[in-house]
Amino acid sequence: MKIKILLVDDHLLVMHGIQQLLENEVDLEVVNTICYPALLETEIKKHNPDVIVMDIRMKNDNGIEWTRKIVKTYPTCKVVILSGYDYDEYIQAAYEAGAYAFVNKENSSFELANAIRQTYLGIKSFPTDRLHNYNSPLTTTELKILQFISEDKTNAEISNLLHISRRTVEHHISSILRKLDADSRVGAVVKAIKLGLIG
CATH class of the missing domain: 1.10.10.10 (Winged helix-like DNA-binding domain superfamily/Winged helix DNA-binding domain)
Incomplete structure (x- = not known):
C-alpha cells in the first residue's frame, strides 16, 4: 500500500520537481499538487492523504497556520513542513504547530522521502538540538x-x-x-x- 501525499507549494516549478522525485519512490504516491491552500480542505476530503507536504511560506498564506488547522480538523492527516529557510524559529514554530517533520528544500529527495515515511509511521523528524522546549515523553x-x-x-x-x-x-x-x-x-x-x- 502506497503512502498518499498531497503537495502544497505556490512555486509551481519547485512543486513539480518535488512531485517527480517522490514519484520515483515505489512506496509513495502524490495524489495531487495545489498552489493555493484555500483548496486544501476540498482536496483533503477528496483524496484523504496520509501526509501533506506544505511550504512554510506562500504568497498570502502561512504554512504554520494551516498546519494548526489541519492538525485540529483532520487528525489523520500528518504534516511535513518544507522551507527554503533553515531558521531555528521556523523549526520551532513547525514543531509547536503539530507538524511531524521540518525539511529544508536544500535537503536531498532521499531525506524528504524518509521524513514522509517517518511521519506516516507517527515518528517526528526534527533536529531536537534546535528546539528550545523539546520535552522528552520519557522520565x-x-x-x-x-x-x-x-x-x-x-x-x-x-x-x-x-x-x-x-x-x-x-x-x-x-x-x-x-x-x-x-x-x-x-x-x-x-x-x-x-x-x-x-x-
Whole structure:
C-alpha cells in the first residue's frame, strides 16, 4: 500500500520537481499538487492523504497556520513542513504547530522521502538540538533504562545497575513501549534514537 501525499507549494516549478522525485519512490504516491491552500480542505476530503507536504511560506498564506488547522480538523492527516529557510524559529514554530517533520528544500529527495515515511509511521523528524522546549515523553529513569537496552543489557542487569527490582524494570519497559508506540525493545530503541532521546 502506497503512502498518499498531497503537495502544497505556490512555486509551481519547485512543486513539480518535488512531485517527480517522490514519484520515483515505489512506496509513495502524490495524489495531487495545489498552489493555493484555500483548496486544501476540498482536496483533503477528496483524496484523504496520509501526509501533506506544505511550504512554510506562500504568497498570502502561512504554512504554520494551516498546519494548526489541519492538525485540529483532520487528525489523520500528518504534516511535513518544507522551507527554503533553515531558521531555528521556523523549526520551532513547525514543531509547536503539530507538524511531524521540518525539511529544508536544500535537503536531498532521499531525506524528504524518509521524513514522509517517518511521519506516516507517527515518528517526528526534527533536529531536537534546535528546539528550545523539546520535552522528552520519557522520565529520567525510563531514558536510563532505554540507554541500557540499547547497550544489550538484560532486565536482570538493568535491575542490578539501577538497584530496582526486575518487576519495576518490566513496568518501566512497558511504559516506554506505550509512550513511544513501539511493539518491541528494539523498536523502542530505534525510535528513541531517531527522536534524539538517546545517542
